[in-house]
Amino acid sequence: MIGLVPGIVASVASNVGVSALSGATKGAAASSVDGASFAQVLEQVTTDVVDKVKSSEAASIAGVQGKASVQQVVDEIMSAERALQTAIAVRDKAVGAYQEISRMAI
Template structure:
């Protein structure tokens, strides 16, 4: 039962993260080299992950001092776990893509 709860929270965290990466409807497409857009997206996602980790840690610390309920601490912990899982999955895909490129013949 715990595994399905973690999977649901991981999916919810990934969905929330993807909502923050979308552009507004009717917004002008970004200009510039194609590589810069992907790099900017990764930098933004990394910054968001660090910010989420810091806020979750703050909630957990305040929870130990009695400032937050147990429910808030559990939600912050699960949010942090899903953020870490998404970050590790992205890192693994980037490493896999790099290794695939390195295997290509010149």
């Protein structure tokens, strides 16, 4: 079972599209092959998504206050949206893998 984890992470990364993953997520996926547990990879991905959303909220507030340009706000929001879509895709793949495993005959 432990040997499957790097394969699952690689499969999820290839199905989601590695180009859609943020730099931190790529690093997390690569470190999973180097020995990090699947739980650690998921924790890193969720932490990165939360950080992206927080930075986009801060940029939005700065934009409303006139301290950031519209382009900066849009860039931050689009980055957070991509990170969130990636996290949702990873979640969907993990749930699908769990359902497939649960249907297997023992």
